[in-house]
Amino acid sequence: MTDLRVADFDFDLPAELIAQQPPAERGLSRMLVLDRQTGAIRDSEFAELTSQFRAGDLLVLNDSRVIPARLYARRTLRREREKPTGRIEVMLTEPVLPHTEGGPGPDSGTWDTKNLAQQPVTQNLWRALVRPGRKVAIGERLVFPSPTGQIELEAEVLERGQFGDRLLRFEPVPDFYAVLDRIGHMPLPPYIRRDDGAADRERYQTVYSAQRGSVAAPTAGLHFTPQILDALAAKGVEIARVTLHVGLGTFAPLRVDRLADVHLHRERYTISAPAADAINRAITEGRRIVAAGTTTVRTLEAAALQAAGAPLQPHSGGTEIFISPGFQFRLVNALLTNFHLPQSSLLMLVSAFAGREQVLAAYTHAVQEQYRFFSYGDCMFVA
Secondary structure, three states, X not given: OOOOEHHHHOOOOOHHHEOOOOOOOOOOOXXXXXXXXXXXXXXXXXXXXXXXXXXOOEEEEEOEEEOOOEEEEEEEOOOOOOOOEEEEEEEEEEEOOOOOOOOOOOOOOOOOOOOHHHOOOOOOEEEEEEEOHHHOOOOXXXXXXXXXXXXXXXXXXXXXXXXXXXXXXXXXXXXXXXXXXXXXXXXXXXXXXXXXXXXXXXXXXXXXXXXXXXXXXXXXXXXXXXXXXXXXHHOOOEEEEEEEOOOHXXXXXXXXXXXXXXXXXXXXXXXXXHHHHHHHHHHHOOOOEEEEOHHHHXXXXXXXXXXXXXXXXXXXXXXXXXXXXXXXXXXXXXXXXXXXXXXXXXXXXXXXXXXXXXXXXXXXXXXHOOOXXXXXXXXXXXX
C-alpha cells in the first residue's frame, strides 16, 4: 500500500454532475449503499437511512458550525491620509495563537497552532488566504467595509506563510463573530461556481451545528433533518456529538505524487465527556459506531490512536491524521459520506475503509447513474 500514488485515486467526472445547489428540500438526496465485505452496490434514498441502522448503534456527528469566513477588504498602507484602494478577497482559515517564547520566527510559514483547541481562541489573530496575494505585503493594513461603506474591521498583515497564506492581526471589536455574521460570506468551495446567497446561510450548515469554527461544512451532515434524527432515536440508535473544525487543508489539492509523502494541515477537535462515555460504552458492549462524515472519522480515529487501547478521555487537541489504504480502523464500523473530489485525501480515507477498487467501482456506478457530487450532492452509506 505504501507504493500507492495520488493518481491511483483519479476518476472521470462530468462537470454537470457537480452539484451547484442543495436539493430543493434538505434530506431529499439519493444514497448509494456499499457493502464493503462483498462490494455489492445498491441505489437508495437518504430518506431510507434508518433502514441501515440497528437498535443499539451509536451514530457520531460532527457539530462544528461554519463561520462566514470569506471577507472582502481594501488595502491601505500606514501612511496618513492614504485612501483605501483595491478589493482583496480574504478567506479566514483558522484562529492562531501568538508565537511562544523560542517559537517560530517571522516568515517561517509555521505558527503555533498545535494546541489551539486547548487554548481560549483569540479573535484577533487569524491565518488567512488572500487573493490576489501579490498585492498584500507584510506591514500593510486591510480595512473591511460593510455594504454601506462603513469600516467594520481593520487588520495588519504580520507574516507570509510558506504556502502564500498570511497572518492577520485584527483590531479588537466587541464581538468579532457578530461582525463576521454581518459582513462575511459563506465559504462555498471553488467547484460551486456561483456567489453565496441568503439560502446558503442555512443550507451550508448542519441542523445540529453548534460550535463555531469551520471554514468548510462537514458535508455528510447536511442531509440530516430533525425528523430523520428523531426516527433514528426512536429506533434505538444512540447519538453522540464530537467537534472537529474543518479547515481548508482537508480539501486542499495534494501536491505530491506518492501517498507516503502526503501531509495534512492540523485541525482542532474536541471530544466531550458525554461523547467519550457514549463511545466507550459502545465499544464495551460491542455495538456498531457509525460516523457521519470523514471529519467524524478523523476525530474518532485520531482520538483512538492517542488513547492507545485505553478508554477515550474527554479532551481537546489537534490532528493531522492522514487515513489511506492500509490504515487500521479502531473505532468506526460504518460510514455515511458524500462523494469526494478525484485524488483527494477524503477519497483516500473512504478507500481505506472500503477498499480502493470497491470505492472506485461505486464511483463509476454513481457517475453512470448520475448521482450529484461533492458538498451539495448525494451520499453513500458504507458498512
